[in-house]
Amino acid sequence: MSGLADLAFWRHLRGTRTLATPPDPVAPPGDGPLVLICGPSDAMPGLAGALRRLRPGLRLGALGPVAVDRGDPAVPQVLPEPPPDAALSRRLLAALDPAALVLTDGAVPAALVFACDDAGVPVTLVAGQIPRAPATQRGLWHDSRARSPVTRIARVLVPDRATRAEALRLGLAPARVDITGPLSPVIDPPPVNRPEAEALRPLMHARPVWLAAALPLAEADAVLDAHAALLTARHRALLLIAPADPAEAEAIASTAEARGLSVARRERDEEPGPGVQVMVAGDAAELGLWYRLAPVTFMGGTLAGGGAARHPFEPAGLGSAIIHGPATGEHGAEWTALDRARAARKVANAAALRPAVEDLTAPDQAAALAHAAWTVATDGAAVIRRIAEAVLSDLPEARG
Incomplete structure (x- = not known):
């Protein structure tokens, strides 16, 4: 994207907010595959660190608020929020060419999920819980299979068997729902002399x-x-x-x-x-x-x-x-x-x-x-490693 088309695109993405210089979706530098992370999470810093340790050279970018890693480089913010519609989502994927998308804390940007599915970009959802009340089961989680973005997600990671059973009851394919254990923040020990x-x-x-x-x-x-x-x-x-x-x-x-x-x-x-x-x-x-x-x-x-x-x-x-x-x-x-x-x-x-x-x-x-x-x-560290390994399993093998 370039020129006036870029300007219109990113002004539309930011809605009614006007900026003197609209942001461009600049991918983090490097040659490694890019993983986008969407959704604020206390565990995101640990997940980002685990991804980097297990796959040196991996590039990470955030769609939304950025969580700062403890002792590790921050995840750069690609955009302040995920694209709100299908056309913008497709253009974002074309501009960044991500290898995978990770959704945390139940964040499911429908347009982006559909665009990733159409483009063959694997999406992993880290879901601490699946809504149970009828009022919350409508929309993203309890729509028809044709329209629900959740059923278009490649993998849903849940903390326990009960949560997995609830996900299956709402129509997710058993092969797409894995148990990782409960996700909790990883606390670095205080330093010592x-x-x-x-x-x-x-x-x-x-x-x-x-x-x-x-x-x-x-x-x-x-x-x-x-x-x-x-x-x-x-x-x-x-x-x-x-x-x-x-x-x-x-x-x-x-x-x-x-x-x-x-x-x-x-x-x-x-x-x-x-x-x-x-x-x-x-x-x-x-x-x-x-x-x-x-x-x-x-x-x-x-x-x-x-x-x-x-x-x-x-x-x-x-x-x-x-x-x-x-x-x-x-x-x-x-x-x-x-x-x-x-x-x-x-x-x-x-x-x-x-x-x-x-x-x-x-x-x-x-x-x-x-x-x-x-x-x-x-x-918590073991669970984060299992999540990171699942995400990385979707990426192409690293070159010698």
Whole structure:
């Protein structure tokens, strides 16, 4: 496309919005096959990274809002939205010549799906759920087979058998519906200074160690009560505290000292020697270090309300057994997944924290819980790999 035809095309695509310089659909540079991704998704960064790792040289482009990869290059936005009609969709495919289209979060741009089917471009839909209510089954999902774009999709990937059964009930061919497992975000573990970890590890050897991560001052008394109770049974126990707010570090340390506990302060370069009972870090910046050193982690912010400040998959992915309260905040779905898998210990209140800490500082108890948590936290990566492999199976073989 060029000249006045291009201008008219892209002005029409943007609807009534007028731009001094209308956007052109510029394919990402390179010689590899192009995969277009449409539909906002928390898992899109992980999917993009998996596609790139499994197929070096692959080009990716987004139709719509761009999700930024953690630690990877962003997926360039080809267009701010998919084409709204058949003619524009056909012209987009002619301009970009994609090898495949991936739809996420139930996004099904009908005109583009029909155009891809006509052009022989395979389309994969990653569907977290299939609508069940009669009102939502009309339109895209419950139209006649001749008109429904969903039945023109090459592959639908669903999380479980129940969702697959619902997809089949709505008329999708069994050969086109595959189960990958539930899709969840992949959380990169916090970084760690490995020499520092190796230097601290001998100081904690053979000691019962637990961590209060992102601890607010409002929960300090509950955590210190639990540690005092633990010390009566395991006198060499060590509590690591990473305050949620660096400004509260000194107040937490002073509260511990007022209880007669021996405290080391990280910001003063003090070490957790044999006589130290509580180690207070300056803030949560070194959580990657503490997660790796503590077999048990209590997630701060889950007892006093306001929700947990940190994602539960952080300690789960690093092999630390997790204790949490009822206030799960914005990460409720992840906490539910951990609790259902018996991969975390939920406590109802501060009084219940004490026996939970004592139980889990027994090595066998902590190891079983930590392994289950690691499985839940890393399942998302395995699912994303399966999705990426399915998408790449539609592409031509890479040349030697």
